[in-house]
Amino acid sequence: MFIVLAKFWQKYRRQRLVYQAHLRKIRRLLDVPSEYITRPATQKLAVEYAPSQKYFQRRRLIFRWSIRCFLRYMADFDRGSARLNQKFLRRELKTHRKLFDNIAGKSLDSQQRRAIVTDEHSNLILAGAGSGKTLTIAGKVQYLARTKGIDPQKILVLSFTRKAVQELQERIVNKLGVNIQVWTFHQLGLRILRQHGRPSLAEESLLSQIVRNYFAQVLPQNSASFLNALRLIGSTPRDTAELTRLQKQAADWQSADWPLAKLAQLSCTFLNLLKSSGRTPADLTAPPASADAPKSRAALFLEILPPLFELYQATLTAQNKIDFHDMINLAAQLVRERGSPAPYQYIIVDEYQDISLSRFQLIKAIREKTSAKLICVGDDWQSIYRFAGSEISLFTDFQRQAGQAALLRIERTYRNSQNLINIAARFIQANPAQLKKKLYSRQRIRQPLRVIKYAKGQERSALEQAILNIIEEYGEQKSLLILGRHYRDIQEFLPDCRDKSRYQLFQFNAASGEVIYARRPKLKINYLTAHKAKGLEADNVIVLNLSERALGFPNQITDDPLLSLVLAKAEGFPLAEERRLFYVAITRTRHTVYLLAPRQKPSCFVTECAAYRDVRVSELARGDKPLICPRCQTGHLTIFTRRGHQFWGCENQPWCGYKLVNYL
Numbered sequence: 001m002f003i004v005l006a007k008f009w010q011k012y013r014r015q016r017l018v019y020q021a022h023l024r025k026i027r028r029l030l031d032v033p034s035e036y037i038t039r040p041a042t043q044k045l046a047v048e049y050a051p052s053q054k055y056f057q058r059r060r061l062i063f064r065w066s067i068r069c070f071l072r073y074m075a076d077f078d079r080g081s082a083r084l085n086q087k088f089l090r091r092e093l094k095t096h097r098k099l100f101d102n103i104a105g106k107s108l109d110s111q112q113r114r115a116i117v118t119d120e121h122s123n124l125i126l127a128g129a130g131s132g133k134t135l136t137i138a139g140k141v142q143y144l145a146r147t148k149g150i151d152p153q154k155i156l157v158l159s160f161t162r163k164a165v166q167e168l169q170e171r172i173v174n175k176l177g178v179n180i181q182v183w184t185f186h187q188l189g190l191r192i193l194r195q196h197g198r199p200s201l202a203e204e205s206l207l208s209q210i211v212r213n214y215f216a217q218v219l220p221q222n223s224a225s226f227l228n229a230l231r232l233i234g235s236t237p238r239d240t241a242e243l244t245r246l247q248k249q250a251a252d253w254q255s256a257d258w259p260l261a262k263l264a265q266l267s268c269t270f271l272n273l274l275k276s277s278g279r280t281p282a283d284l285t286a287p288p289a290s291a292d293a294p295k296s297r298a299a300l301f302l303e304i305l306p307p308l309f310e311l312y313q314a315t316l317t318a319q320n321k322i323d324f325h326d327m328i329n330l331a332a333q334l335v336r337e338r339g340s341p342a343p344y345q346y347i348i349v350d351e352y353q354d355i356s357l358s359r360f361q362l363i364k365a366i367r368e369k370t371s372a373k374l375i376c377v378g379d380d381w382q383s384i385y386r387f388a389g390s391e392i393s394l395f396t397d398f399q400r401q402a403g404q405a406a407l408l409r410i411e412r413t414y415r416n417s418q419n420l421i422n423i424a425a426r427f428i429q430a431n432p433a434q435l436k437k438k439l440y441s442r443q444r445i446r447q448p449l450r451v452i453k454y455a456k457g458q459e460r461s462a463l464e465q466a467i468l469n470i471i472e473e474y475g476e477q478k479s480l481l482i483l484g485r486h487y488r489d490i491q492e493f494l495p496d497c498r499d500k501s502r503y504q505l506f507q508f509n510a511a512s513g514e515v516i517y518a519r520r521p522k523l524k525i526n527y528l529t530a531h532k533a534k535g536l537e538a539d540n541v542i543v544l545n546l547s548e549r550a551l552g553f554p555n556q557i558t559d560d561p562l563l564s565l566v567l568a569k570a571e572g573f574p575l576a577e578e579r580r581l582f583y584v585a586i587t588r589t590r591h592t593v594y595l596l597a598p599r600q601k602p603s604c605f606v607t608e609c610a611a612y613r614d615v616r617v618s619e620l621a622r623g624d625k626p627l628i629c630p631r632c633q634t635g636h637l638t639i640f641t642r643r644g645h646q647f648w649g650c651e652n653q654p655w656c657g658y659k660l661v662n663y664l
């Protein structure tokens with residue numbers, strides 16, 4: 001009897017120990033986790049805890065609350081992990097409140113904080129213009145380095161332009177004191193190539209030289225290909241004699257008038273885009289031929305392209321050089337073959353909406369070697385580089401491209417007023433393909449978007465009117481950004497600013513982009529194209545030349561359809577990229593935006609915005625009274641003489657009383 005009891009007791013104790021071990025294990029799981037549970041970690045946990053699940057289920061041990069919680073967790077692991085992650089986030093936000101209260105002197109808002117502490121394997125931070133993307137990235141780096149003990153050398157921060165890199169470096173290294181290196185994709189690529197002793201950079205003009213040589217020397221030697229090229233530009237020779245004459249002429253091709261010159265230029269652009277996507281001509285397929293066009297233009301082009309591509313690649317190899325695109329393509333290949341340049345734990349990409357296929361491949365290669373976590377920050381509303389090879393689907397379809405991801409938002413803008421965001425968001429979301437966002441701001445400004453319409457010849461007066469209105473409202477101390485769609489827009493507005501012999505009301509320094517308004521020389525004015533202004537801000541903004549014409553805003557010159565073979569899939573919505581560019585332009589302002597549009601043929605964007613609430617439209621008076629009073633908006637400005645002094649004032653005196661002192 002005693003032996004039976006002893007055996008029973010031993011068995012009971014053994015079972016009890018197993019039971020307690022499982023219980024301890026699941027309690028550890030259900031406790032607030034010490035780190036964020038990522039999707040890959042969730043899958044590992046599911047495997048790790050399956051035996052405990054079986055153990056409790058088999059014995060129907062569900063009387064304890066923790067066991068019931070555990071079984072519920074195991075039934076839907078994703079939801080269970082999400083719940084635990086919420087607990088983790090709450091604790092992290094509380095523990096590190098002081099840090100988030102002071103990132104470079106700014107207290108982060110709740111969405112910025114969440115974006116920082118969320119630590120999924122792949123993270124996409126969807127942000128609005130002026131919502132503090134740069135500050136959030138700086139905060140993330142500081143959080144990782146200071147609280148998680150991550151070596152800053154294992155955090156790879158990437159951006160697209162040197163300017164953006166400098167800004168990030170300045171904020172992270174100088175302001176936050178975290179010693180980190182921020183790179184452009186090309187700098188990173190070059191670093192990888194140098195590590196493996198790869199060749200130096202070829203002259204920028206090499207591609208155009210080779211293309212020229214190809215069309216002048218190589219192509220004419222092959223009559224069939226030469227004929228294809230002529231067909232492509234719509235000029236089929238009448239007979240063999242004419243074909244031979246054209247082949248001979250090709251060798252002496254000098255001027256841009258040569259019929260194949262445009263095709264050569266197109267080939268240069270095409271090859272640049274092809275290489276920037278990391279593909280070769282073999283990856284391209286022409287659309288199927290139709291009954292009326294047995295060989296499409298695309299098919300003809302894809303016949304003459306491969307030899308050109310090979311010639312270019314062979315020249316690079318012979319000279320032991322690489323081009324700008326190889327810096328990224330070869331770097332990705334080297335990472336795949338020989339490993340990552342450093343054991344990165346985090347990769348943070350700024351302005352992710354501008355990502356191209358080849359850059360994405362480079363990130364992917366590094367992640368495959370290091371299992372680094374990826375944090376991409378961007379704004380699809382500001383994606384304006386499709387023409388240069390950016391692939392917006394890598395952003396909008398992030399989950400499919402980068403694996404299951406956490407989608408975070410930062411939607412409070414610190415730059416624009418709510419009134420301006422309402423206008424800008426309505427304008428951009430007219431395109432239903434743009435991701436939905438609810439941006440908000442605490443700032444309010446009545447009629448932040450103001451349209452001034454002018455007659456032909458009044459361009460300069462319209463600009464002056466806008467400047468005077470801004471000075472009247474905000475004084476001379478505020479910064480002013482003048483934006484054009486094309487660089488030459490400013491020259492159309494200030495044609496006489498190049499004539500040094502005359503009195504110059506405006507002076508424009510083309511090198512620095514600085515504009516000096518002679519009557520208010522202290523006013524800080526800069527001129528940029530809308531593309532260059534991305535990422536910048538100013539107190540007030542004037543957008544020039546909003547006209548409806550080929551080189552207006554929107555720019556209506558369409559790309560050669562052949563480029564669609566290498567560009568991202570065309571968007572269904574008309575002028576989608578120009579719309580985003582206009583959105584970028586108007587969101588650079590902290591206060592107001594003036595849109596200068598011709599009375600005849602104003603831009604369709606201006607007409608669309610003019611119908612919105614909170615948009616003010618005024619017209620410049622014709623003839624010799626071009627300036628409208630900025631205060632009452634009805635009278636014109638005229639010169640008054642009082643006690644021997646002259647000054648500009650509103651003609652509606654004394655009702656209006658507006659005077660411009662120190663103007664004459």
Ligand SMILES: Nc1ncnc2c1ncn2[C@@H]1O[C@H](COP(=O)(O)OP(=O)(O)OP(=O)(O)O)[C@@H](O)[C@H]1O
Pocket residue numbers: 106107108109112127128129130131132133134135136379414415534535536587
């Ligand atoms: N939490 C905050 N508190 C106060 N100011 C902030 C905060 N976050 C950002 N800002 C300010 O908002 C402005 C815009 O920030 P930032 O330049 O980082 O925006 P962005 O998202 O990169 O803008 P964009 O995409 O339009 O270039 C800056 O002046 C920045 O200092």
